[in-house]
Amino acid sequence: MATQPYKMPSQEKLLIDYVHRLEKLKEGRGLVHVHLSHLRPFNRRDQHIRTAAGNFDGLVKDMIGQLFKIKNADLFFIYKLNSAPQIETIVQKIRFLFGDDPLVEEEGKDGRTFVTWYDASSQYEEIVQLVQGLAEAEEKRQTEVRSRMNARQRLKEKQKKGEPLTPPVLAKVEDALSRTDLSNLVRRQFICRVDSKMVPEQLFSELFISIQDLRETILPGVNLVSNRWLFQHLTETLDRRVLSMLMKTDTVSILGDISFNVNVKTLLSDQFQIFDDNLSAARRSAIVIELQKEDIFSDLSAYLFAREFVQTKGYRLCLDGLSMETLQVIDRERLGADMAKIVWHPNLADAGDDVQVLIKGLLERDGPEKWILCRCDNHEAIDFGRLVGINQFQGRFVESLIAEDGRRRDLLKLKRRIERSSEPQFDDEEDED
């Protein structure tokens, strides 16, 4: 990517600096936050925001306050409290400007707020947190995406994760796949209900092929996920292999309730028919089929058909891979999936109230049994989930909880045994295990 010769400091940055400087001058100052980002998109065009912001021009000229227009279209105006009536008039003017938007029309309903007022002297800490949160979220987003397009980063990635996947390599991988025994590449991760004492209760386990290990086994030095589309194609091949592996009855029957990821196309294939024919009705209800959102939307009619087909057979469907952004657009209920997985990412916690309100709303509507927070790597993920009403989790941290729980149980058993052995004993029939 071309690097720009110089970079203007962002409004977020300037706002932070200003707020920091405000600390000494906070007496008699106020801040008004105009939530233009909550307007409907067609009311949030550049010219609208410019017009709205323009209302403050006079005040800025008269040195009554300072305006910040941040990336998401929100306005921040920091002003002297003795001019409060003037500011109120201006905010009122802006409100009229968007009179037909639900944000203004239904202000106060469902927590819709058009403006928030702060008193700098008494709410200074709150202000600092607010602006810092905004700036961090923006910065994080920028670096995250930019790193993907940056050549240096790409090179680093290549050195760390291997050569990018190209069509010839893909062909080789597919070839190798047909000859590789996948059963020792299958990994298992539990979906658990985690209670407030952090004790996990296993509900079902997801079976998946470790892409990392697969790579090591068949083509060391190739980054299989480097091209999204080629990888998606590869998963179709993997699907077939996984299905045939699962058909070895001994694997399926001993695993308890399981889930696995497949493509919609696979569900409509002969392989799946054969797989299905080999299962008892009871076994089907113990299987959760996970589908990816982009796969669903690549052919909706195929998805709808497959959904009816597998659900009438008794399988459960899980919508996988939802993120903060996709949650706002894709609705589990409309898609008719039995459950959905949100992928944990720290940005969920950083995003602020809107995202929390959204997820809480979904959990209240659907009940906690329909939602899973996955890829929970740390305690923070569980805390966030708890906060929004999620109680089903999956991820490395959950695995460690299971291990810990196992150790605790072992210890308990040991303790009981010791207690028992210290009692007078006549025989050792009671010894279990």
Added chain:
Amino acid sequence: MVKPLDKSLTQEAVLLEKLTRIEENPTGYFAVHIHLSELRTSNRQPHFINIATKVFDNLVAGNDAIIYSMMNKDLILLCHEVLVENIDPYIDKVRSMFSEDPLASNEDEFEDRMSTWYDLAAREDFAAFFSAATELSVKAQVQVEEMQRARSDETNKGTGEPISAKNLAAINQQLQATRIADLIRQQTCIRIAPGETGSIVFREHFIAMAELKERVAPASNLFSSAWLFQYLTETLDKRVLSVIGRKNFDEINEPISLNLNIGTVLSRDFSNFNKLVGDNANKFVVEFQVIDIFADMNTYGYARDMLQERGYKVLVDGVNPMSLQFFDPANLRPDFIKVAWGKDFESETDDDGRLKMFRETVQNAGAESMILARVDSEKAVKWGLALGISRFQGYFIDKLFHAMTRSKVKPKAKVKVVPKS
């Protein structure tokens, strides 16, 4: 007794023969005609029908029953001494599979639209079914002949060999080396307002895929895998950018719209293109596909903001009547949303799901953002106008536009707003 199998011996013919045998003693026989041929095209795909057919496996295995698959996708279930109650669950299962299809809705109908039952022991029913079966058989014969004729052409035209990892590299190489400038076609999106002259919103520049296929991979079916096709479009994007980048942007009067992958917009190729475009970014609309957006929404958001900041307009493409039921593209906050007009819309009544969702999207995104594409009739335009949409694209619009630009005297859109009752 094993009969020599005749290639043209269709299931229809087998059914007819069976019927003539039954005719002597039809007691206890009945038939159910399941009209899958009347499903919407999107639901009439072969693998759907196969799975629906398999539903009857258990029934056929445990009873004196046969299922016949007709060439037109209809199913015929022929039973002897089976309780009707035992049949119902199977029919209902098929119905639930197609629950999104109007054919499956059982409401307000005097008779079930999906199935017709015949009591073959009743003379009248037998005659009616026999004539229905005869008709199916005649149609099948015609179809078989057509297929045989088509097969001879298919080798050099038709669909071709599916793309796979094996031939992908070669095709990709071809794409990089083939001349494509002459394959770039244009289609105009125009704004129609009642009583006003139609004006150009943009001209979409796209590659004529069928011709491209002939040039780079005549023996392959480029569309057999959605994912591998998407991979190829990444290469195409770069080619298109280099062709369009040669234009003199100061002389462009009407905005150009380009179909690009999100990944392309974040690549060096686009960065270079952007330098060439300079201050003329407002003359460009970038179209993204829904499938690409959903694959990584975070990156989409970033690409959208970056483009909009530089003055480009962002368009969400690949939305159809069906997808509107499942997500609201207004939430993607683009400048334009392109919805493909489909026959599905036409048949919708006002309180039907799809139309309701469509109204919601128009309301949420703003009518000014909406573009009705693949418009093939005046009816479609009227339909859109009635919903407040004023931007249109498609074959019919091409014709209309042609007429507009040719008549030198005050060209006027020939469409008037007719309130939809």
